[in-house]
Amino acid sequence: MSRPLQHMLLVEDDLAWRERLDVVAREEGVQVTHAADGQEALDWLCTRPRASHPDLILLDLLLPRMDGWELYGQLRTNARLRHLGVLMFSGALNGKEPPLDGVVGYLRKPHAPEAMDLALRAQLRGLPELPTRASSEPYALQLPEDVCLPLRTLPSALGHAVRLHLLRAAELVGTELPLASTWLMALPGTPPSLLVTVEGVQVVLEVDDAQRRLTASEVSLAPGLFNGA
Structure with missing residues (x-):
C-alpha cells in the first residue's frame, strides 16, 4: 500500500548531488526543501508547524556538523518530529541494514548523482506506509x-x-x-x-x-x- 508524496526535505551537503536529486524529485511531482547538514535540517524542522513538515526526509548519512545518524537520533526522540519518515542513503550501505523505526528504505550512494536516478524514482513512486510507532517514548x-x-x-x-x-x-x-x-x-x-x-x-x-x-x-x-x- 502506498501514499502520495508531495514534499521532501533533502539533507545533502554536496551541491551537485542536491541539484541532481532535486531535478529527479521535481520530475516526480515532489516539492523539495534543502538543508546542507543535519543541524540546518533540525533547526528548520523545529521552527515549522507540523502541518508544513515534509512527507519524507532524504538523508545523506555523511554530513558536516551533525551527521545523518545524529539527526535521525534527534528525530526519533523528539515527540514533534517522530512522525517523519526517513529514506537514508550512503556509499557505505550494503543492503543488510536492520530495520529502524521510521526509516522507509536505504539507497546505496554511487559515485555520480545520475547513477541513483532510477533507484530514487522507484522509491518515490512506491513509498510504503510508515510502520505504526510504538506508543511509548523511545530511548x-x-x-x-x-x-x-x-x-x-x-x-x-x-x-x-x-x-x-x-x-x-x-x-x-x-x-x-x-x-x-x-x-x-x-x-x-x-x-x-x-x-x-x-x-x-x-x-x-x-x-x-x-x-x-x-x-x-x-x-x-x-x-x-x-x-x-
Missing part, C-alpha cells in the same frame, strides 16, 4: 566523545553498521529486547547494561530506565580489525 542514545573517537577510525561501511545496530538497540530496549542474540546481549549487573557486537567491534551501553536513555560507556576493537582495510 535516546548518547555517544560520548571518548566513544566516538575510536568509532570514527573504522572503515565507513563498518562504522555505519555499528551506528545502525546501536540505534536498533535503543529501539528494542523499551519494547522487545532479547536476552541474547548474535549482536545484542544483556549483561548482568546493576545498573543494567547491554553489549552490542558488530564485526569485531564491541560497545557497552549503560541503561537508564528512569531517563529512557542509553549511554555508551566503553568501546573495544578486535586485534587485527584493520588488517587488509
Whole structure:
C-alpha cells in the first residue's frame, strides 16, 4: 500500500548531488526543501508547524556538523518530529541494514548523482506506509566523545553498521529486547547494561530506565580489525 508524496526535505551537503536529486524529485511531482547538514535540517524542522513538515526526509548519512545518524537520533526522540519518515542513503550501505523505526528504505550512494536516478524514482513512486510507532517514548542514545573517537577510525561501511545496530538497540530496549542474540546481549549487573557486537567491534551501553536513555560507556576493537582495510 502506498501514499502520495508531495514534499521532501533533502539533507545533502554536496551541491551537485542536491541539484541532481532535486531535478529527479521535481520530475516526480515532489516539492523539495534543502538543508546542507543535519543541524540546518533540525533547526528548520523545529521552527515549522507540523502541518508544513515534509512527507519524507532524504538523508545523506555523511554530513558536516551533525551527521545523518545524529539527526535521525534527534528525530526519533523528539515527540514533534517522530512522525517523519526517513529514506537514508550512503556509499557505505550494503543492503543488510536492520530495520529502524521510521526509516522507509536505504539507497546505496554511487559515485555520480545520475547513477541513483532510477533507484530514487522507484522509491518515490512506491513509498510504503510508515510502520505504526510504538506508543511509548523511545530511548535516546548518547555517544560520548571518548566513544566516538575510536568509532570514527573504522572503515565507513563498518562504522555505519555499528551506528545502525546501536540505534536498533535503543529501539528494542523499551519494547522487545532479547536476552541474547548474535549482536545484542544483556549483561548482568546493576545498573543494567547491554553489549552490542558488530564485526569485531564491541560497545557497552549503560541503561537508564528512569531517563529512557542509553549511554555508551566503553568501546573495544578486535586485534587485527584493520588488517587488509
